[in-house]
Amino acid sequence: MGRLIIISNRLPFSIDREGDQLTLRQSSGGLVSAIKSYFESESSKNRGFTEKLWLGVADFPQNEWTVVAEKLEGRDFEVIPLFLNKLLYKDYYNGFSNSLLWPLFHYFPSLVEYQAHYYDAYVKVNRAFADKLKPLLQPDDTVWVHDYQLMMLPEMLRTDNPDITVGFFLHIPFPSYELFRMLPAEWKSSLLKGVLGSDLVGFHTHDYAQHFLQSVKMILGVDSNFHNMQYQDRLVKADLFPISIDYKKFNTACDDPETKQHYKDIRNNFEGKKIIFSVDRLDYTKGLMDRLNAFEYFLEQYPEWREKVVFILNIVPSRDDIQAYNDRKQQIEQKIGTINGKISTITWQPIIYRYTHLPFNELAALYKAADVALITPLRDGMNLVAKEYVASCSARIGVLILSELAGAANELNEALLVNPTDIVEVSNAINKALTMPQEEQQHRMALMQQRLSDYDVIKWVSDFLDQLSNVKVEQEKQQVK
Numbered sequence: 001m002g003r004l005i006i007i008s009n010r011l012p013f014s015i016d017r018e019g020d021q022l023t024l025r026q027s028s029g030g031l032v033s034a035i036k037s038y039f040e041s042e043s044s045k046n047r048g049f050t051e052k053l054w055l056g057v058a059d060f061p062q063n064e065w066t067v068v069a070e071k072l073e074g075r076d077f078e079v080i081p082l083f084l085n086k087l088l089y090k091d092y093y094n095g096f097s098n099s100l101l102w103p104l105f106h107y108f109p110s111l112v113e114y115q116a117h118y119y120d121a122y123v124k125v126n127r128a129f130a131d132k133l134k135p136l137l138q139p140d141d142t143v144w145v146h147d148y149q150l151m152m153l154p155e156m157l158r159t160d161n162p163d164i165t166v167g168f169f170l171h172i173p174f175p176s177y178e179l180f181r182m183l184p185a186e187w188k189s190s191l192l193k194g195v196l197g198s199d200l201v202g203f204h205t206h207d208y209a210q211h212f213l214q215s216v217k218m219i220l221g222v223d224s225n226f227h228n229m230q231y232q233d234r235l236v237k238a239d240l241f242p243i244s245i246d247y248k249k250f251n252t253a254c255d256d257p258e259t260k261q262h263y264k265d266i267r268n269n270f271e272g273k274k275i276i277f278s279v280d281r282l283d284y285t286k287g288l289m290d291r292l293n294a295f296e297y298f299l300e301q302y303p304e305w306r307e308k309v310v311f312i313l314n315i316v317p318s319r320d321d322i323q324a325y326n327d328r329k330q331q332i333e334q335k336i337g338t339i340n341g342k343i344s345t346i347t348w349q350p351i352i353y354r355y356t357h358l359p360f361n362e363l364a365a366l367y368k369a370a371d372v373a374l375i376t377p378l379r380d381g382m383n384l385v386a387k388e389y390v391a392s393c394s395a396r397i398g399v400l401i402l403s404e405l406a407g408a409a410n411e412l413n414e415a416l417l418v419n420p421t422d423i424v425e426v427s428n429a430i431n432k433a434l435t436m437p438q439e440e441q442q443h444r445m446a447l448m449q450q451r452l453s454d455y456d457v458i459k460w461v462s463d464f465l466d467q468l469s470n471v472k473v474e475q476e477k478q479q480v481k
């Protein structure tokens with residue numbers, strides 16, 4: 001067994017600065033927590049990779065690498081930072097990745113900015129990743145490329161090394177062909193060809209995989225047989241692998257004294273009140289405005305809950321130098337101010353709003369303290385917050401209200417599933433959640449917990465890597481014939 005090389009736009013840590021002091025914080029997003037948990041697991045040790053490496057863009061200048069490298073000592077994987085020109089990175093990250101692919105793939109076509117220089121930067125940065133890896137690559141390496149920022153990389157890697165083993169996973173939805181076809185001809189075919197440089201392509205849901213296969217057929221004329229494609233005389237497989245969480249970590253989080261203390265503080269602070277909780281990156285896909293409208297409507301429709309419920313809304317800063325994100329932040333904060341101004345009493349404020357990264361212990365305490373988790377994205381590839389809430393702390397009561405437009409809704413059927421834009425439905429679901437008998441809460445939770453503990457993130461990674469090896473075996477068999 002050779003080495004495992006993970007490639008993602010972000011490294012698994014980000015740098016926080018206070019004066020001259022640099023501290024490392026785990027980057028946000030499901031991908032990072034998934035792979036980190038896998039790296040720390042027995043399963044990854046048993047698999048026998050000789051080394052684990054992680055290649056991603058550095059969010060610090062090259063001259064700070066020595067300081068950062070010192071802080072990374074003792075980790076069980078090696079970090080390979082890629083240093084990029086700031087302007088180029090901006091056009092690739094803020095531009096093509098987050099002002100074109102992100103809105104299009106999340107069904108917000110009106111926010112898409114079609115700019116040729118964004119596309120050029122995307123190609124160049126994908127090329128820079130390939131160039132960085134080229135001299136480092138060994139014949140028995142397994143390379144796993146992640147997410148929409150790097151869709152062209154698999155093909156580039158294969159051109160450099162035709163026998164490479166490479167998997168690609170898309171962490172966001174793959175949109176229906178009707179959306180994808182809106183891209184200019186060269187862009188859409190390069191993105192698909194880029195991905196098809198892999199041996200195995202993974203998606204969160206059956207629908208995303210089907211959408212991809214349909215686009216491949218309509219745009220490149222490549223047919224699929226079930227999940228298999230024959231592309232440039234090579235077998236390429238596209239399948240579903242719904243990402244999960246580190247179930248054990250969340251399930252046992254409440255045993256930790258620090259989490260217990262946070263939990264006690266929260267409960268004391270809101271004594272006698274029900275807690276509704278949300279945590280999301282700041283993103284227009286998360287449906288925060290609709291959620292606030294629904295909460296306001298709930299307080300109007302069910303005035304008996306006034307002074308008896310608080311909504312703790314934690315927004316995690318994200319992509320704040322992109323206009324569409326910044327605008328949204330202002331609108332949300334205005335809306336919160338309006339609701340609190342209108343409905344608060346001298347002793348009660350309906351919404352507690354924070355705009356911050358939450359440390360793990362505090363997050364786990366909030367999950368445990370929350371009577372209801374209100375998770376209503378307008379679109380979401382998966383949504384791991386929903387899974388984390390369900391898994392948090394073993395003796396579980398609480399109710400999950402979840403958008404039917406999140407990938408997670410396919411697996412968490414015992415949640416109260418809602419259409420996030422229907423404020424009447426969401427408001428009724430909040431009331432139903434707050435009045436649900438405890439036995440019913442426990443029953444629903446137990447079923448969902450079972451499912452999550454059966455297929456946790458370690459299984460997710462192992463499953464993907466197993467199938468990747470299987471595809472290589474299949475390819476060899478085809479060559480022998």
Ligand code: G6P
Nearest residue numbers: 010028029030147171172318319
């Ligand atoms: C989503 C994406 C990830 C991304 C994360 C955080 O989960 O699928 O690729 O890393 O959001 O976004 P950011 O732009 O801050 O990396």
